[in-house]
Amino acid sequence: MQFEIAYKWVFWLAALPLVVYVILPPLHKKRTGLIAPFFKRAAAVSSQRPKRRAWISSKNLLTWVALAGCWLSLLAAASSPRYVGKPAKKTKTVRSFLIVTDISLSMATTDWHVGGRRLTRWGAIKSIMKGFVKDRKSDQVGLVMFGTNAYLQSPFTTDLETVSWLMDQTEVGMAGQMTSIGSAIAYGIKVFKQDTIKQKIMLLLTDGIDGGQDISPLDAAQAAKRDSIKIYTIGIGQARGSGGYDLDEKTLKDIANTTDGQYFNAMNSGQLKNVYAVLDKLQPVVYDEDVYKPVVLLYYYPLAVAVLLALVAPFINAIINLFRPSS
Known part of the structure; x- marks a missing residue:
């Protein structure tokens, strides 16, 4: 049996998320402001600078790695990896x-x-x-x-x-x-x-x-x-x-x-x-x-990896944010 990839061109899509990230503007979310007494005094005591309207959710390196691995695993599954045997009749x-x-x-x-x-x-x-x-x-x-x-x-x-x-x-x-x-x-x-x-x-x-x-x-x-x-x-x-x-x-x-x-x-x-x-x-x-080749499909292995990474990535991000020191 010989390993081969049926659709190698699929890997040209590997840079697609990076292109989308560069071209499309960031997603802005509106949050409801709360006017509270002693807000300025609380800000001065905590040494934090109040922000007016923008809120940017930050992602850590491990989350980015997990998302990249998920995308590459999906591409690997779509490329249809397989074991192909010798031609038989x-x-x-x-x-x-x-x-x-x-x-x-x-x-x-x-x-x-x-x-x-x-x-x-x-x-x-x-x-x-x-x-x-x-x-x-x-x-x-x-x-x-x-x-x-x-x-x-x-x-x-x-x-x-x-x-x-x-x-x-x-x-x-x-x-x-x-x-x-x-x-x-x-x-x-x-x-x-x-x-x-x-x-x-x-x-x-x-x-x-x-x-x-x-x-x-x-x-x-x-x-x-x-x-x-x-x-x-x-x-x-x-x-x-x-x-x-x-x-x-x-x-x-x-x-x-x-x-x-x-x-x-x-x-x-x-x-x-x-x-x-x-x-x-x-x-x-x-x-x-009829001449045919025995084929063993392997796409479900990278697909399983992609599903696993997609499930794990949110937990990684939540745990890191939980232990991140406040500024």
Whole structure:
């Protein structure tokens, strides 16, 4: 840390009280005269010379020193003394990354293995996705869950631990039994509209086909493209008509192509990890850094000295006048 004074020009005002003292005339105070009997005799006995009209309050040297110190301390506080550290860099959020994931009843199918354990599709996706979210260091991440309806689980935030925790609190079936892909994309667009960051990425995960009635997935994809939203789609399991799974790969590919994104298929946890690795290359974490200097302000020290001197100066003057011998 290095000491510096932000406003050195303030000290040019140090001589201002002296200039005011020289230019302005003394302050004259009128006092009421008292005519008393034997006034002249009392004056002669006390050897004092009566004054006609003027009365000048005198200040001793210590009072002047205290007032000067008070003024200089105020100037020192106004100059903003501080300790300044070495320049450092701070990462800014440069992108909004919205995860839109299917939690319809089909995601409860227990056909995935992670770490030697048999898990549901949603349980496996959660365990792998949390690592992907953790690596989104400079992104603000949001979370939308959908089934029959879509709802916001987490608004955009840079608190990635909270996003992972909210993901853990989500269970299959909370949003209904069906798979409304079009409604989920439309809801994601609405979430993006409340955000001001221009780079917008949506990650859509599902293991089914669209069963919604409100808006078709391709119409929603066209609306996303108009809002400059890029959608990456991940199909969980095998395509429709292949091994009994019900996954509409064609629609997911069309959604990705419409928004200049890309489609991925994952039939197991290993493939899903590879998908996230590819996504990291396609959408690498981008750091936009602000340069700043850590500053510790010190103005309150000279300000405290000024207040202390202002309180002490009248007492100094009163005590000295009390013990001053009368002339």
